[in-house]
Amino acid sequence: MATETRGLFARIIDGLIAIAESFFNLIRNIFGSNDPRPATIVRSRFKQDALRTEDLLVLQFEFINMDLKREEDAEGSRHAHLVPSADAFIVVRFPPQNIAEQAFFQADANYPVKPPEKFVKDPPITDKDENTETEEPTPPPVQSLLAHPSRLVFKIPQATPPVPYDLESLLELCARSPLSVTGTALPPPTDRGAVTRFNAGIMRDTFMLRLEKPPNITGQVSLSSAEKLISDSRARMREQISTPGRIGLESQIRIENLETIMPTLLPPTGLETAIELPFRLIISPSRYGAFAHAPHLVQSPLTKRVELWHTRLASVVGGKVNELNEWYRTIRAVWTRDNSFDPNKTSNFPAPEDEPFRTSLDSLDRRNIVHLTSNHHIWIEPAGGRRRRYVPLPVNVRRMMLSSLGGWLDLRGAWLPPRGSGLGVEEWRHIATMGRDHYVRVVYQGYLFPFMHRASLVKITERKFHTDKSGNPAYMRQRMFIIVREPEKLYPSTGLKTPDDRSYDLQWPISRIRLTTLVTPNLN
Numbered sequence: 001m002a003t004e005t006r007g008l009f010a011r012i013i014d015g016l017i018a019i020a021e022s023f024f025n026l027i028r029n030i031f032g033s034n035d036p037r038p039a040t041i042v043r044s045r046f047k048q049d050a051l052r053t054e055d056l057l058v059l060q061f062e063f064i065n066m067d068l069k070r071e072e073d074a075e076g077s078r079h080a081h082l083v084p085s086a087d088a089f090i091v092v093r094f095p096p097q098n099i100a101e102q103a104f105f106q107a108d109a110n111y112p113v114k115p116p117e118k119f120v121k122d123p124p125i126t127d128k129d130e131n132t133e134t135e136e137p138t139p140p141p142v143q144s145l146l147a148h149p150s151r152l153v154f155k156i157p158q159a160t161p162p163v164p165y166d167l168e169s170l171l172e173l174c175a176r177s178p179l180s181v182t183g184t185a186l187p188p189p190t191d192r193g194a195v196t197r198f199n200a201g202i203m204r205d206t207f208m209l210r211l212e213k214p215p216n217i218t219g220q221v222s223l224s225s226a227e228k229l230i231s232d233s234r235a236r237m238r239e240q241i242s243t244p245g246r247i248g249l250e251s252q253i254r255i256e257n258l259e260t261i262m263p264t265l266l267p268p269t270g271l272e273t274a275i276e277l278p279f280r281l282i283i284s285p286s287r288y289g290a291f292a293h294a295p296h297l298v299q300s301p302l303t304k305r306v307e308l309w310h311t312r313l314a315s316v317v318g319g320k321v322n323e324l325n326e327w328y329r330t331i332r333a334v335w336t337r338d339n340s341f342d343p344n345k346t347s348n349f350p351a352p353e354d355e356p357f358r359t360s361l362d363s364l365d366r367r368n369i370v371h372l373t374s375n376h377h378i379w380i381e382p383a384g385g386r387r388r389r390y391v392p393l394p395v396n397v398r399r400m401m402l403s404s405l406g407g408w409l410d411l412r413g414a415w416l417p418p419r420g421s422g423l424g425v426e427e428w429r430h431i432a433t434m435g436r437d438h439y440v441r442v443v444y445q446g447y448l449f450p451f452m453h454r455a456s457l458v459k460i461t462e463r464k465f466h467t468d469k470s471g472n473p474a475y476m477r478q479r480m481f482i483i484v485r486e487p488e489k490l491y492p493s494t495g496l497k498t499p500d501d502r503s504y505d506l507q508w509p510i511s512r513i514r515l516t517t518l519v520t521p522n523l524n
Helices: 002-031 167-176 192-208 223-240 249-253 363-374
Strands: 045-052 057-064 066-069 079-082 088-094 099-101 103-105 144-146 150-156 281-285 289-293 310-317 320-322 330-336 395-403 408-414 425-433 436-448 453-465 474-484 488-490 512-514
Touching: 045 167, 057 066, 088 167, 099 436, 150 167, 167 289, 281 363, 330 363, 363 408, 363 425, 436 474
Parallel strands: 103 474
Antiparallel strands: 045 057, 057 088, 066 079, 088 150, 099 144, 281 330, 289 310, 310 320, 310 395, 330 395, 395 408, 408 425, 425 436, 436 453, 453 474, 488 512
């Protein structure tokens, strides 16, 4: 009796929530809202928890605008019927897919930093990591935080026939239904190399247009020739590039038409896919993404062991789910749960936050990844006044799986951060297994003071066994070092002169500077 009462109470609460959401959407449609996304009218909703102990399947299904009619056929099966006049969705909720684990910094003991005795800090440095030496790991258990639950949202077409109300049939329906994703989770372009060249052209424009007069170097084209070359290459790209969807890259290059077309960074709604993997970073595949899984138990006929139930990121090619196509198996970071995140701000970020402890990705990393993969409103203002839009690129996914015990992740993203945008992450590599990070690499672009050689600051967080400690624990250790990208800089004759007819070249006697140490030891 108590169970029936609780079930009735839960259905009443769900009904009241549905009524409140419908009323809110109606008010928003009448009076307007800052959210440009159209509101979905929720006419009915109900939830069903699913637990299969043999393969540890733990899911919660929520049915939006689907009506469960308890009609029994000759075999006693029940069927779920769609509401004919409304868009229907199935929301599949997963347990948390990642654990943020405390990482311990690791410096190089053979290269201690000894600043000069008379060194004066002006302005004073307030970095809490200043003079950080190797941190000694604390005895287990270390500090950790659990990610929020994740969800996959599937659109159910109105023409879908009645579905048997059982777990296997629901899993099969989800595997063949399209995903509902947020507007910034666009699919990759058909020619990613062309987009990379387009972004590189923006950086090249920014550099060349800063020169009032081209250097007098053999083989150097004139500024007008360079402008014509860039213009011609863009014209060819407009003919060759198109995004597989409603909006092509040709439209993205036409900046005058994009301000109202391109999606804006907004947190995913309850009817859009949102996967928190890794911690605090919300990722989503595109509308060409799909999830492949076995609806039934997978058991070895020899050992009788049962495989852990999981679902794998795949793609839809030719109307069929394809797990071998890597081009459309991508994700974008569409949001971050950091309190300091401002989707309209790409520069002057707050200091990186490692609160309450150091992790593989900090708040600055997550903000960079979101903007570089999903912000379609980053503008580049070169010195010549030719405005350009930066084209964000998705992240290539080698493997992504979701399960009740956590997620598997193997991905790599690479970008050319536009000059002047305040963004600096060049690469993100992430490997995680069953909710635990194993190897995370973040590469930041930069320059070496004072001669401005191009360089990259590399941060690696990886799991290492400690044989000198009881139980041989595997801690997350974090280290940082610098890689020189431009070992040699040349300073050829420019022929430039000051207003009083003095040569700039004679004021700088150095013609070449070469660095011989190309990789530093681990920094502190």
